[in-house]
Amino acid sequence: MKIMNEYTYHKIKKNKRYTISILVAITIASALLCSLSIFLYSIWDTKVTSTIEKTGYWHGELWNSISGDKLKYITENPDVEATMVKGSWVTAELSNTKRPYLLMRDADKNFWSDMNLKNNLTDGSLPKKAGEIVVSKLFFTDNPTYKIGDKLTLPIGNRMLDNKVISTQDYKKPGETFKTTGTKTYTIVGELDVSGISAYPGYIAMGYLDVLNIQPSDELTVYMRFVNPRKIYNTLPEIAEYVGLTKNEYGQYGVMYNSQLLNLYGISDKSSTNTQLVIILAIAVTLFLLIMGAFVLIIYNAFSLSSNSRIKELSILKSLGATPRQIKYSVLYEGFLLWIAQLPIGLIIGYTFSYLVFSRVNGILSISEDYKNINVSLSWVVIAFSVISSLITVLVSAYIPARKVAKVPAIFGIRQNSQVIKVKKMKRNLIIKRIFGIEGELAASQFSANKKSLRTAVLSLSMCFILISGYINIISIYNFADSKNNKVINHDITLNLNIMDEPSDKMLNEILSLPEAQDSVVRRQVCTSTYVTSDQESDIFAESGGFDGVNSNKYNVLKEDGKYRITVNLVGLGDESFKKYCTEIGTDFEKYYKEGTATGVLLNSTYHTPANSKVIQQIHLLNINQGSKMLLYEKVEDDMNTNNKFDVQIGDVTDISPSDLGTARYSLAFIVPMKNYQQIVSDFSPDRKLESNRVSIDLLVGDKASPNVKEKLTQICSAYLGSEDFNIWSLVEERNHKELVQKAVAISVSAVALMIGIIGIFNAFSIVSNNIRLHRKEFAMLRSVGLTPKGLNKMLILEGLFFALKPIIISIPVVFIICWYMLRLTSITWIEFLAVFPGKAISIYSMLIFVAILLSYWFSSKSVKQNNIIEAMKDEIV
Structure with missing residues (x-):
């Protein structure tokens, strides 16, 4: 075998033309396989990093709280690598503040290091010992007399309504009171940019939990990271049962899985298939097989020419005693040596190519808001996979001609140059000639x-x-x-305020008085529904199929007892915006402010694609007249637990919208003054109060001024609200x-x-x-x-x-x-x-x-x- 190795090495050095040809092919193959491996791994690694940053580094959570004396059964479980613990909710009463409470929980050291809340710290430091707290940004905005470093001695206790305790994290309730159970001193050490929506009667705060001071009666929320996360769907329910949690009516424990992170690890519940992951893996495997297959053909051609060029010499060696196995080994050894020679260069080229592509993509998308750069990531797994896949490609490429050469009889191989080559009759190409x-x-x-x-x-x-x-x-x-x-588009910037209370007049004035604003509309809106019959369809809509022709799986049109339930967007406009809108549609605004049944403007317009046509048309949806009455329902989805309904009167019918209301196809909009809107939604269920009280401000500023105006809006809103309370x-x-x-x-x-x-x-x-x-x-x-x-x-x-x-x-x-x-x-x-x-x-x-x-x-x-x-x-x- 040593002689065959020396012979192969000598031929590689002598046949430089073939050697260079094969080396280039193998180098490109290795580079592309390495590059593809780096592409996939880098995207995956960036996704994992951003998911951990967004959701925290945990695998499973006991959603239902457990008592403090049960915590040891989790921390001592050999399947659990680490725990992150949040303590009991605490309500502390404030005085002389816009909101009456601090709503807070303590969290242990692991929680502050591994969970995502630390990323919301905007000023100060995280709590490191008991009594230190970080509070929401809104607390400082509403109460500028407070600052980081202040010590607060506050009464703590329970929110009460009709002698019943209200949960700390519940929305505010009219008529609720506070019952003091003690006092506690806190030191403010930092500011958190967390949600402070006005649906809650207090400011969010978080403190430090010393696990050694946990009492047996404390209610704890526990997050876990497992040694082997692939067993989580079996292990977490077992832990829930062991600590005494009970199953719900569906036979499930109150647990939660970090499915975003688990799915990236390829872990999913057996009852559900992660279709997206399967598709991605299928695409990745297909790409690898395509590239490997293509290069097998390319490198095979190069090896065939190399082996054919020395078939006479190999046949002589065979006549001298070399076995077919040794002949085959010689060609494979040639491939292996050339693969080894190019390997570092191929890996470097692959990495460089990946870096250039990602740099270009990051450079383009980096100006997008919230875009996370994809960094080129390497690991031993990527290198090993690249090396193995390129080696398989080379060996398969060399094996095919090696097997053919090994089968050639020695006498025919020696005589190959004297053989007469038979050529098929040449096909005449008279037209080309x-x-x-x-x-x-x-x-x-x-x-x-x-x-x-x-x-x-x-x-x-x-x-x-x-x-x-x-x-x-x-x-x-x-x-x-x-x-x-x-x-x-009538407006090119929309500011959405996710608040429950009335927005600050000062903030609204600053927004509406921006010099770049050429037009503005202040509105609130919420989805309601109404029932119509096929007799109410407009002529043009009825001719193209009417509601019977609408895909109910795609659009919110539900047929019930011969009627059709459709969505009606109830829109409330600020006084100035409503008056301007009435002028635009040519009607008198004063009739909409009279007492009695709420009167509004019906936007009777929808976009429709007729049958046998691909052209989208704007048409009237209903055949309905001014002065008609309409019965609106709060319920728009079957799972909503409400029967609230109310009568409204149609003052005008139009197809002109005051702004882009985001209405879906085959739906209506009912536009009323803000006073009438608030009167209607005052009877809504608590779950829909937040939705109905959101404020939107539409502005027309022009393309050139748009970036500057968005920056100004962000500065104005940030001075009054938390970052999650508004979006632009x-x-x-x-x-x-x-x-x-x-x-x-x-x-x-x-x-x-x-x-x-x-x-x-x-x-x-x-x-x-x-x-x-x-x-x-x-x-x-x-x-x-x-x-x-x-x-x-x-x-x-x-x-x-x-x-x-x-x-x-x-x-x-x-x-x-x-x-x-x-x-x-x-x-x-x-x-x-x-x-x-x-x-x-x-x-x-x-x-x-x-x-x-x-x-x-x-x-x-x-x-x-x-x-x-x-x-x-x-x-x-x-």
Whole structure:
């Protein structure tokens, strides 16, 4: 075996042309496999990191509280790696503050280090000992006399209503009182940016829990991190049973799983399948198999040429006693040595390629709000997987020709150079000959003879072209359809205030008096429902199928007892906004402020796509007149436990909206002054109070001023509210985000296409070079019978053109089908599409394919043109 190793090593050094060819192929394969591994791992690692930052580093939680004396059964459980504990709720009464209570819990050291709440600290420090607390930002905003470092001695006790204790974390109740049970001193050490919605009667606060001071009667919430999280769906219910929790009516314990994090680890409940994870894994496995399979074909061709070039020598060795196994081993050993030689370079190239792609994507998306950069992550698992997958690719590639060479009898292998090669009858290409002359016919014949060896290159370049041109066409069609279907936007910034109380007048004045605001609308809205019959359908709606033709699974239209329940958005406008709206629709606003039945404007308009049409139309939904009455219901979903209903009167019917109300298709909007709105929603159930009291402020500021106005709005609201109490939508940001996402996707698609394109282009260089070198005797014969250097150039250029055209010709029908399918989904005609057809971009990619192929022929043919005719005809191919 040592002799075979020395022989193999000697041939690698001697046959530099084949060695370099195989090395380049293996290097590209290793680089692309490494790059794909890094892509997938980096995205996964970033997702895990952001999920832990968002939700905390825990696997399971006992949602129902346990008593303090049961905690030891969890901490001493060998399956539990760590616990994060929150103590009992405590209500402390404040004096001379906007809200009467501090609503707080203590948490242990592990909670502050491993859970996500620490990320909300905006000032000061986290509590490190008992008595230290961090309070919500809203506490300091509402009560500027307090500051970090203050000591508070507060009465603690229970919220009471009708001599019954109210839970600390319940919404505020009219008529509730406070019953003192003791006092406690706290030191404020930090500020938390946590939700402080006005539905709660107090400010959120968190303190430090010393686990040694936990009392047996304390009610604890426990989060757990498991040694083996894959057993969590069996272990956590067992722990819940062991600590004394009881099952609910569905036979389940009050436990919660950090499913976002567990799913990323590939862990899910046996009763449910993580479809998204399965799809991602399937795509990843498919990509790896495609790349490995493609490179097996490429490297196999290179190894075949190398092994065929020394088949005579191997046959001589076989005649001297070498076994077929040793012959096979020689070829495999060659592959292994070359794989070892390129491995560090392949890994470095793969890492560099990944870094460049991620840097580009991060650079594009980093200006988006809340975007988390994807950092290039490496681990031993990634390196090992890359190394193993590239080794398998190389060994499989070498094994196929190794097995063939090992089966060749020694006598035939020794005589191979004297064998007569039978050539099939050449197919005449008369049309090509008539157009391009004899050179064209020779080029077509040569390309036809090599089509099997060029199959991988053609397929790879076809896939590359389909990916690029298909994506460009899809984006062009999508953007054009989006521009056709865009609704007229009256306002380009919307500020949503998720509060229960009336917003501060001072804050509203600061917002509405912004100099950039050209128009503004202050509104509140909540979903209600009403029942209509088919007789009330408008004529145009009835002709196109009416409510019977509406997909109830897609839209909130429910048929009950011959009637249809549809959504009605109840909208309350501020006085100034409502008066301006009445002027816009040409009606008198005073009639809407009269006592009695609430009167409002019915927005009787919806978007509808008629049958056998793809054009979205705005139509009247109902045939309803001014002065009619309508019965509205609070209940809009079957699971809502309410029977509240109320009569309203329609003062006017219009199709003009005061703003973008976000109404769904086949629904109405009923617009009333804010006073009437508040009167109606005052009878709503407590669960819907927060929804109905949210305030939205729509502003028209223009594209140029939009970023500056959003910054000002954030500063104004931050001075009065917590960050979770408001959010800002911007039309400009939405457009920019859409463009950025498209650019990022384009880079990702281009990267994948580049991977596949490299396979095709390198294969083209390799095959063309080897074919021309193997047929240099034939070229010499053609030159000897009168083929001029100019004719030879023409022949090679035409062969290159035939080669370059083939992947494009193959791709055109596929791209055509993609465009046809996309156009079927939209209202765009072929004539309209041709106006936005991205011909320039596709032409550039086509030219790149032509240039790559022609360059491969140009480089490969230089030696043939320079060869002496007589010497080329005499020499055997080495």
